[in-house]
Amino acid sequence: MATQLETYHARRAEAIASMGGRCADCGSTENLHIVKRPGTTEKFTVSNIWSREPVTRARLYSLCHLLCGEHAKAKMWNKGSLKHGAYWAAYKKKCPCETCEVYRKENSAKRRADRAAARAAAGLPTRQPPKPKTPKPPKVKAPVAPRPRPTFRPTEVRTVRPFNVVTDLAHLNGRKFPSVIALREALKRTLQKHLGSIPPANGPDRLYDILVQNEWVAPLGNSIIIKLPSLKSDRQIWQERRETERQANADLLAASEVLNAQD
Ligand SMILES: [Zn+2]
Ligand SMILES: [Zn+2]
Numbered sequence: 001m002a003t004q005l006e007t008y009h010a011r012r013a014e015a016i017a018s019m020g021g022r023c024a025d026c027g028s029t030e031n032l033h034i035v036k037r038p039g040t041t042e043k044f045t046v047s048n049i050w051s052r053e054p055v056t057r058a059r060l061y062s063l064c065h066l067l068c069g070e071h072a073k074a075k076m077w078n079k080g081s082l083k084h085g086a087y088w089a090a091y092k093k094k095c096p097c098e099t100c101e102v103y104r105k106e107n108s109a110k111r112r113a114d115r116a117a118a119r120a121a122a123g124l125p126t127r128q129p130p131k132p133k134t135p136k137p138p139k140v141k142a143p144v145a146p147r148p149r150p151t152f153r154p155t156e157v158r159t160v161r162p163f164n165v166v167t168d169l170a171h172l173n174g175r176k177f178p179s180v181i182a183l184r185e186a187l188k189r190t191l192q193k194h195l196g197s198i199p200p201a202n203g204p205d206r207l208y209d210i211l212v213q214n215e216w217v218a219p220l221g222n223s224i225i226i227k228l229p230s231l232k233s234d235r236q237i238w239q240e241r242r243e244t245e246r247q248a249n250a251d252l253l254a255a256s257e258v259l260n261a262q263d
Helices: 004-018 046-051 054-062 069-077 087-092 098-121 165-172 180-195 204-213 234-262
Strands: 032-036 064-068 217-220 223-226
Touching: 004 032, 004 046, 004 054, 032 046, 032 069, 046 054, 054 064, 064 069, 087 098
Parallel strands: none
Antiparallel strands: 032 064, 217 223
């Protein structure tokens, strides 16, 4: 049992063979279309022939002929009902014939003129036709002159309070010194800078001992590291000092109360 598609192909091949297998206009055997002969009055649809009885098929084949793709297209555009050189054929059907092409050109020119007239009537500026594009010369970057650097002018001179040694020592934080002597010299310079002079009771040796006791410096191999892990602000230092004082007072009070209770 042949499938519907196989039946269709078989019957179509049969129809083409019965019609001579050539374009009725040019004799081409390529891309053949089965179309009604001109002047056929009987109403039927070509795509419905295939399911008809063999006798009917044979009769309808005689009312059709073959056209190649190009001639079939030409025939389609030359149907009696399509009026060429008119809006429907030219714009809606997009007919490729010369008459319709001319009609499209004329129509668009007329519409352009109408729009220009309407713009002129409305007092709008007339549109200039787009200028033909000229290729731009490639841009050449001009060498950029370096900007003059603003000259630095200090607007504010900060005065350093004389006993803010912790903050001043921050400049030495993390630096490695090749020897203890070098470290002492650095400390000396820092302290001299901000204190004016090193307190005479604390000589350089004494100063180093104090720093070690406060864990500000630590020997590391042949060098010495200054450790100031958390630098405190003046406010923090003041708060801590007040807290220790308060604690000391509280201790003193507690001690005196103990003494009073014993009495
Ligand atoms: Zn042809
Ligand atoms: Zn046309």
